Amino acid sequence: MGEEDxxxxxxxxxxxxxxxxxxxxxxxxxxxxxxxxxxxxxDHPQSGLPAGRDRENPPVLEKPQAYKSHLEYVKERRTEEExxxxxxxxxxxxxxxxxx
Numbered sequence: 634m635g636e637e638d639x640x641x642x643x644x645x646x647x648x649x650x651x652x653x654x655x656x657x658x659x660x661x662x663x664x665x666x667x668x669x670x671x672x673x674x675x676d677h678p679q680s681g682l683p684a685g686r687d688r689e690n691p692p693v694l695e696k697p698q699a700y701k702s703h704l705e706y707v708k709e710r711r712t713e714e715e716x717x718x719x720x721x722x723x724x725x726x727x728x729x730x731x732x733x
Contacts, residue, residue, distance in 0.1 A: 650684035651691045652677040658684055 644664035648671055651657055658677055674692050677684040683692040711719070 648686065649688075650675055650677070650686055651688045652680050652682040652684040653691045653693050654680055654682065655691075656680050656682075656684070 645661045646664050646666075648660050648662060649657060650660065656677055656679060658675070658679075660675065662671055674683050674685050676682070682694055685692045708716070
């Protein structure tokens with residue numbers, strides 16, 4: 634089988650990124666993608682750190698984000714009044730279901 638049997642291979646460019654620990658990751662982009670559309674920083678899949686194109690000056694993680702619980706995410710989206718209302722509504726439904 635020749636190359637014609639496998640279809641057309643698009644031209645591509647190689648972009649290398651490094652994280653603060655020196656880990657390298659390679660990404661491939663179509664050759665006709667403008668340079669300003671190629672991300673300057675990506676998340677390194679193994680380390681989770683931000684990785685940039687400059688090997689000598691990789692981006693640093695500014696502030697590690699603490700784990701947020703489900704309740705913390707809910708509190709970001711709801712006011713205290715909305716929370717009280719939703720809680721009361723849920724308790725009412727539960728009581729009706731139990732026959733109280």
